[in-house]
Amino acid sequence: MATKVILGVIGSDAHVVGITILEQALSASGFDVVNLGMQTSQEEFVEAAAAHDAEAILVSSLYGHAKQDCEGFHERIEEADLDVVTYIGGNLAVGQDDFAETRAFFRELGFDRVFDSKTDPEEAIAALRADFDLHSSEDERERTPSLSA
Template identity: 60%
Template structure:
């Protein structure tokens, strides 16, 4: 990377899981990113404000309690209203019930997320994917459907 890229990271909504995002924060810093960790139980508005104030290149949203869809409804509308043009990743245990990860991934792509991970992908893979996505941000709309070839998930 030629310059430090800025990442806003946090657990959205009512989700109180914080260990995974703290470990991911360390992996991102080691990967050369400037990271602002908003912690657990973060409202959408805090992600938007922080990303706007930091001119973030990326926003990473974590959710492990299975209600990410509800917590993320309208998130990209808020980002657009604030003129925030960061790439967006989401990962974790995003849905409860009997559904395939591919249908969950598709749903979150349709909501506007550039990359969608489940619970078992390694932090190194997230860092690598983020670097590739941020470096190719002008083309990111073309990458949405081919982001990951197999179901992957973030560790908590």
């Protein structure tokens, strides 16, 4: 069964070309993509992830206001009792001079991966594959009884 991912542009951002390209690349790589489009609220991401039993939420933002748009996002995910990986990418902050600081900010908010606007879709796809291989291994360890007992 294909990994289900939710994709969308958060907040008031109306940039849609990037997620269209990402949707095509993800689909071509075997992912099952639900594209919420532009101007997606936090609630819409969470509701879609729950409704589709998604394994990942990919948030895009190009207009520089993702810091404001994503405050409280992971708290909503926790309240919905979702077990998803979360990625964010794009032009995430107005005047973004030091992307390392921007990455640290979004990691602190709870995002598993943070990408800048120059990231190739293949990099995000490789990261998803790596993260799901890791999750599969963790799930398998939890289901396999320990022999040391």
